[in-house]
Amino acid sequence: MRGFPPVKTYPVIERYGFVWVWPGDAAQADPAKLPDLAWAEDPAWAFGGGMFHVKCDYRLMIDNLMDLTHEKYVHATSIGQQELDEVPAHTSAEGDVVITRRDMTGVKAPPFWQAAMRGNGLDAEATVDRWQRCRFVPPSSVFIDVGVALAGQGGFDAPAAVKTSGIVIDLITPETETSIWYFWGLARNFRPEDKALTASIREAQGKVFMEDLEMLESQQRNLLARPERKLLSLNTDLGGVQARRIVERLVEQERAPAASAA
Ligand SMILES: [Fe+2]
Numbered sequence: 031m032r033g034f035p036p037v038k039t040y041p042v043i044e045r046y047g048f049v050w051v052w053p054g055d056a057a058q059a060d061p062a063k064l065p066d067l068a069w070a071e072d073p074a075w076a077f078g079g080g081m082f083h084v085k086c087d088y089r090l091m092i093d094n095l096m097d098l099t100h101e102k103y104v105h106a107t108s109i110g111q112q113e114l115d116e117v118p119a120h121t122s123a124e125g126d127v128v129i130t131r132r133d134m135t136g137v138k139a140p141p142f143w144q145a146a147m148r149g150n151g152l153d154a155e156a157t158v159d160r161w162q163r164c165r166f167v168p169p170s171s172v173f174i175d176v177g178v179a180l181a182g183q184g185g186f187d188a189p190a191a192v193k194t195s196g197i198v199i200d201l202i203t204p205e206t207e208t209s210i211w212y213f214w215g216l217a218r219n220f221r222p223e224d225k226a227l228t229a230s231i232r233e234a235q236g237k238v239f240m241e242d243l244e245m246l247e248s249q250q251r252n253l254l255a256r257p258e259r260k261l262l263s264l265n266t267d268l269g270g271v272q273a274r275r276i277v278e279r280l281v282e283q284e285r286a287p288a289a290s291a292a
Pocket of ligand 1: 101
């Protein structure tokens with residue numbers, strides 16, 4: 031009987047409903063390096079999501095998630111609105127975590143958020159403050175605090191009774207240089223027991239992310255067809271640019287640990 035050839039193995043850990051793979055030096059694998067997904071173990075929160083196979087470099091997905099200005103154009107019928115283009119985003123870094131935030135005050139909620147407000151018992155026509163706080167956690171996760179609150183109540187910090195909010199979860203597993211497994215979803219802490227609401231939000235979010243998929247695969251095709259061209263970064267790309275720099279540095283450190291420690 032023929033045996034299987036030797037198979038390379040990787041450390042894995044199951045936590046927060048996902049299997050986390052450590053593809054680097056096994057001796058360095060450390061569960062403490064997992065992103066903190068405390069909501070996944072908290073019954074006050076609900077999660078709905080899915081997974082897409084996307085034919086793009088994982089860094090294109092990170093660029094996309096760290097610059098939500100694109101929502102105005104790519105997601106015009108769901109989460110897009112004019113103010114995304116008018117209110118500047120601010121990017122900062124805390125260690126290796128990059129944060130890009132935008133606060134739109136005194137606006138009308140776009141259709142996705144109107145539906146979520148209705149599902150949460152709020153007046154969907156009310157004027158709101160809307161926020162987005164994108165957090166890139168290396169090597170390839172992006173968590174986005176998103177939501178709307180009745181205008182003038184504090185936005186992100188508004189009391190729960192006047193807001194509808196959640197965390198967009200983006201866990202990206204590179205497959206090849208030009209393909210990824212994209213685990214997406216929304217964690218929310220309003221009406222967590224409402225399974226019909228979970229299903230309807232999941233369906234709406236899946237449609238939104240299908241739009242990203244189409245755009246990202248087109249972008250990748252363009253890059254492959256024109257390898258001599260460089261990516262053009264605009265001011266709004268600062269979050270993605272900083273995330274790429276951090277990834278590059280971490281890759282360098284992993285390749286030459288002795289040199290970086292010197
Ligand atoms: Fe998008």
